[in-house]
Amino acid sequence: MNLAEIVKEIVAEIEPHRGEGKVADYIPALACVDPMKFGIAVATPDGECHSAGDADEPFSVQSISKVFTLALALQKVGDDLWQRVGREPSGSAFNSIVQLEHERGIPRNPLINAGAIVVTDHLIDNGDADAAIELLLRVLRDHAEDQSIDIDYDVAVSESDTGARNRSLAWFMASFGNLENDVEVALSAYFRHCALALSCAQLARAALFLAFNGEDPVTGERILTPQRCRRINAIMMSCGHYDNSGDFAFRIGLPGKSGVGGGILAIVPGQGAAATWSPGLNEAGTSRVGALALEALVARTGWSVF
Numbered sequence: 001m002n003l004a005e006i007v008k009e010i011v012a013e014i015e016p017h018r019g020e021g022k023v024a025d026y027i028p029a030l031a032c033v034d035p036m037k038f039g040i041a042v043a044t045p046d047g048e049c050h051s052a053g054d055a056d057e058p059f060s061v062q063s064i065s066k067v068f069t070l071a072l073a074l075q076k077v078g079d080d081l082w083q084r085v086g087r088e089p090s091g092s093a094f095n096s097i098v099q100l101e102h103e104r105g106i107p108r109n110p111l112i113n114a115g116a117i118v119v120t121d122h123l124i125d126n127g128d129a130d131a132a133i134e135l136l137l138r139v140l141r142d143h144a145e146d147q148s149i150d151i152d153y154d155v156a157v158s159e160s161d162t163g164a165r166n167r168s169l170a171w172f173m174a175s176f177g178n179l180e181n182d183v184e185v186a187l188s189a190y191f192r193h194c195a196l197a198l199s200c201a202q203l204a205r206a207a208l209f210l211a212f213n214g215e216d217p218v219t220g221e222r223i224l225t226p227q228r229c230r231r232i233n234a235i236m237m238s239c240g241h242y243d244n245s246g247d248f249a250f251r252i253g254l255p256g257k258s259g260v261g262g263g264i265l266a267i268v269p270g271q272g273a274a275a276t277w278s279p280g281l282n283e284a285g286t287s288r289v290g291a292l293a294l295e296a297l298v299a300r301t302g303w304s305v306f
């Protein structure tokens with residue numbers, strides 16, 4: 001299988017769709033991203049990264065960061081995490097508040113905003129959100145073997161300035177005693193990790209361990225236990241695209257995570273990790289053209305967990 005050729009073919013195949021979907025504008029700093037961008041990268045266990053299009057241009061990964069914070073929180077607190085966040089699909093939008101009232105302030109899963117805020121709260125010791133973010137950056141730079149990865153602080157400030165919904169979610173959960181830290185402390189870490197800027201190539205490389213039972217196949221480093229790795233993949237499959245998760249599983253059949261910056265990360269257990277970027281979104285906040293590209297990738301490779 002010639003992945004270098006396949007990614008080039010996919011760029012040609014999506015060409016008529018380039019620019020489709022709606023760029024997120026509820027975070028003002030995201031609204032000015034060029035909707036015509038498209039990148040794709042596939043990282044494989046031999047350390048290669050096959051990429052095409054704008055695959056080396058960093059973009060705002062937004063909710064894709066929730067996969068990495070979940071991995072870190074599981075490393076740090078283990079299964080106690082599941083006392084404070086569930087693992088069922090919500091069937092609701094990523095920023096929905098409706099279930100929290102009837103479910104004692106326990107978010108349905110770690111990939112919706114409310115769940116990710118709780119996960120982030122677990123990463124913060126003694127109110128030190130900066131230390132949590134430094135740890136996350138260190139870990140991502142190591143996983144991606146690229147020390148240049150950073151946060152786009154303009155995006156983080158823009159999201160905080162317009163973060164009424166996330167503040168509502170966090171205060172509501174705090175009213176049920178489901179946040180350890182001050183609301184603003186937890187949110188300051190959450191806004192910053194959502195504003196991480198990675199390219200498709202960096203993202204695919206950083207997530208490769210999720211395709212290999214929690215072990216980085218290039219460096220041999222064990223990052224997560226095989227069981228926790230499988231569980232993260234299961235949650236990505238069932239919840240990674242919110243109320244669009246069923247459709248993504250139906251069309252692509254791989255654990256995935258979308259972000260409103262237009263990125264999608266897809267894990268191919270035993271094979272590699274793929275990332276796409278195209279800023280235009282569908283109604284659920286998943287990149288339209290990114291999903292088309294991943295459909296083309298699985299059609300050409302036969303990759304699927306089913």
Ligand code: DON
Nearest residue numbers: 062063094194258259260285
């Ligand atoms: O909290 C938010 O609304 C954004 N920082 C992240 C949302 C997001 O990426 C949803 N994913 N498709």
